[in-house]
Amino acid sequence: MVPRFWRKIKYRYDVVASYCENCGNYYYPQREICPKCRRKGKIKDAKICDEGRVLSYTILDGKCIALVELENGTKMLTEVCGKVEIGSKVRKAFRRYGEESEDGIIYYGTKFVPIESDKKQKA
Amino acid sequence: MRKVAIVGVGSTEFGELWDKSFRSIFLSAGLSALEDVGIGGKEIEAIYVGNMSGGKFIDQEHIAALIADHSGLAEFGIPAVRVENADASGGSAFRQAYMAVASGIHDIVIAAGIEKVTDANDPMEVLSTAIDQEWERFIGADLPAIYAIIARLHMHRFGTKEEDMAMVAVKNHRNAVHNPRAQFRKEISVEDVMGSPYVAEPLKVLDCAPLSDGASAVILASEEVAKKLCDDPVYIDACTQASDYFSIQNRRDILTFDAVVRASRKAYKIAGIEPKDVDVAEIHDSFTITEILAYEDLGFAKKGEGANLIREGETEIGGKIPVNTSGGLKACGHAVGATGIRQIVDLVLQLRCEAGKRQVNAEKALALNIGGSGATAVVTILSR
Numbered sequence: 260m261v262p263r264f265w266r267k268i269k270y271r272y273d274v275v276a277s278y279c280e281n282c283g284n285y286y287y288p289q290r291e292i293c294p295k296c297r298r299k300g301k302i303k304d305a306k307i308c309d310e311g312r313v314l315s316y317t318i319l320d321g322k323c324i325a326l327v328e329l330e331n332g333t334k335m336l337t338e339v340c341g342k343v344e345i346g347s348k349v350r351k352a353f354r355r356y357g358e359e360s361e362d363g364i365i366y367y368g369t370k371f372v373p374i375e376s377d378k379k380q381k382a
Numbered sequence: 383m384r385k386v387a388i389v390g391v392g393s394t395e396f397g398e399l400w401d402k403s404f405r406s407i408f409l410s411a412g413l414s415a416l417e418d419v420g421i422g423g424k425e426i427e428a429i430y431v432g433n434m435s436g437g438k439f440i441d442q443e444h445i446a447a448l449i450a451d452h453s454g455l456a457e458f459g460i461p462a463v464r465v466e467n468a469d470a471s472g473g474s475a476f477r478q479a480y481m482a483v484a485s486g487i488h489d490i491v492i493a494a495g496i497e498k499v500t501d502a503n504d505p506m507e508v509l510s511t512a513i514d515q516e517w518e519r520f521i522g523a524d525l526p527a528i529y530a531i532i533a534r535l536h537m538h539r540f541g542t543k544e545e546d547m548a549m550v551a552v553k554n555h556r557n558a559v560h561n562p563r564a565q566f567r568k569e570i571s572v573e574d575v576m577g578s579p580y581v582a583e584p585l586k587v588l589d590c591a592p593l594s595d596g597a598s599a600v601i602l603a604s605e606e607v608a609k610k611l612c613d614d615p616v617y618i619d620a621c622t623q624a625s626d627y628f629s630i631q632n633r634r635d636i637l638t639f640d641a642v643v644r645a646s647r648k649a650y651k652i653a654g655i656e657p658k659d660v661d662v663a664e665i666h667d668s669f670t671i672t673e674i675l676a677y678e679d680l681g682f683a684k685k686g687e688g689a690n691l692i693r694e695g696e697t698e699i700g701g702k703i704p705v706n707t708s709g710g711l712k713a714c715g716h717a718v719g720a721t722g723i724r725q726i727v728d729l730v731l732q733l734r735c736e737a738g739k740r741q742v743n744a745e746k747a748l749a750l751n752i753g754g755s756g757a758t759a760v761v762t763i764l765s766r
Contacts, residue, residue: 287631288517315538315636317530318583324523326531326630334631336531338522345538356520368521 274351274369276333278305287333307333310374313347325349327371341373348374386483387608387615388764389490389601390419391727396596396715397565404440404498405452411597411720412453412494419601419611423455426601427488429462430479432471432495433719436464438508439499449496468512469668471495472598472722473623473751473760479602480621489607495720496597505593509718512754514629526590526669528755530582532636533671537584539637540686544584547670548575549692551588551712554667557699558709560739561728565594565715589670591710596717598724616730619653619746619763622646628757637686641759642679642750649761650681653746657681660703660763661744662732664725666752667710676750677705680761699742707732707740722751722760733766 277286279293280301286293287307293300308330316325316339323339327349339349349371356366392414394407402410408431416423429450436445446462455462465475472495479493499505510524518528536542552572558564570588578587608615624644630636650656657680665680667673674688682703683691691697697705708714708728711721729747731737749762 315531315535317527317534317585318580319522319524319527319530322522324521324527324531324582326636334633334636336518336521336523336629336631345534370521 274307274309274335276305276307277302285331285333287329287335307331310348310350311335311371313339313343313345313349315345316343325371338370339373340370343373350374383484384486385605386480386602386618387605388618388726388730389603389608389611389615390415390421391600391730392416392418393563393598393724393727394596395563395565396594396717396720396724398500399498399595400500402595404436404442404445404496405449407498407595407597408449408494408496409453411496411599412449412492415492415599415601421611423453424458425490426455426460426492428460428479428482428491429455430465430475430482430491430493431462432465432467432473432475432722434466434468434471434497435508435511435718438511439497439502439505445496466719467758468753469509469666469716469718469721470751470753470758470760471719472724473749473762474722474758476600476722476726476762477621477623477760480618483602483604490601490603492599492601493723494597494599495717495723497718497720498595499593499718500595509593517631518629524582525755526582526585528630529669529671530585531630532675533584533669536637536671536674540689542674542689544576545572546689546692547585547589547674548572550667550670550673551575553692553698554706554710554712557707557740558713561709561714564709564713565592566709566713585669585671591668591712591716594715594717596715596720596724598720598727600723600726600730614734614766616733617765619655619765620649621760621762622649622652623758623760624648626757626759630755637675639675639679639752639756639759641756642676642752642761645759645761646680646750649748649763653763653765655746655763659746660748661746662707662729662742663703663705663748663750664708664728665705665710665750666721667706667712668716668752670712672752673705673710676752680748680750699740704742707737707742722749725749725751726762726764729764733764
């Protein structure tokens, strides 16, 4: 079940984090308040890098679910389409998540792909 | 703050209780706790009940008033409240009951936990509502997946082996053999665990606690009342709770449960003891890796060295710090919201020397109840 407000989540389709201008910390998923600075914090949208490394992962029902560490230290739980190991470099990709029903809304969002296999695909 | 004691304990068998209803499971645990202390029930001033998801498991909310009624306590109109903190619901309910007596508001209360999971189509799906639906569940992770990600990094960074995790399950099954209320009263081998299919790599079926039906109840009283009621009250030296960032993606280090570190350090301080003073512990082994992480976060081992305790038999009955003499969640069963109370019941039996063949020599006992992937931790220290 996906809540209706899902479509209202501005950055479901892109990796946009929050950045606190007061302390310089990045947060993903986005936050409305900086847990370090609280009222003094100044939360802004921040585009974060498209590449990261696999910190750890599991294989669940044939799918690779990984915790990816992005360059600024932000961690992101995501599906990786392809074979990876701890430390593998990955980049973000726009992928299908699923659909509400056969004729229903299709959900899209960000997944990651291994950078190596990406090169092979292009070749 | 007053000193608080546990004067009575009771628990149902954990397992697949197909032939019993939610309310009757609760009643049987509650009645055995009352019987244990030898009171009728009229004396009880409040009920605190841990339950994760009556709504999703059996389509029933408002369960505290329901079970108060079925227990015959609606007659007295005492307050009843349900506490929800995923699988730390029981521990959290216990802490609310403890605070109610310690503060002087009530003299004698019941803290219970109950879950009926086998009527649900997919109990693990319900348990996975303990993780972030928007940012973890949505991308396809479930609770075992989160622990699997933690387990793989623990293996990579510290050299923990799948066999080490398997040994946790083997130990807990061995302990359960002599526990009359345990779901799986049979031994398993490391080979059995290693040969069981993957649930979420590297975690296998036999690394995971089952989801069970069951209820447990304990009766708490002020020291003054406790001394009148029984000869062998077990005292609550500390009962602390802490929270952490909800999702592993926001944690400082996914291999440390800061909630466990914080709650346990505070509990040790209040109780005036150190980790080495703990004689017996019931630890939330929802997955085998959870028990290994807990050894480290509770201070029984240094970070990264948790597997050494299981390799060297230190947490076996007869070891330096026996852990999960009940069989733990893995083999005694995990009746989600009841687990935190069930841990207290088993520790009270140990401290009263009523644990039968599982008996260890203990003065100080510790319980750790964890919610979901570690965002909630409740630590209780008991002494006789």
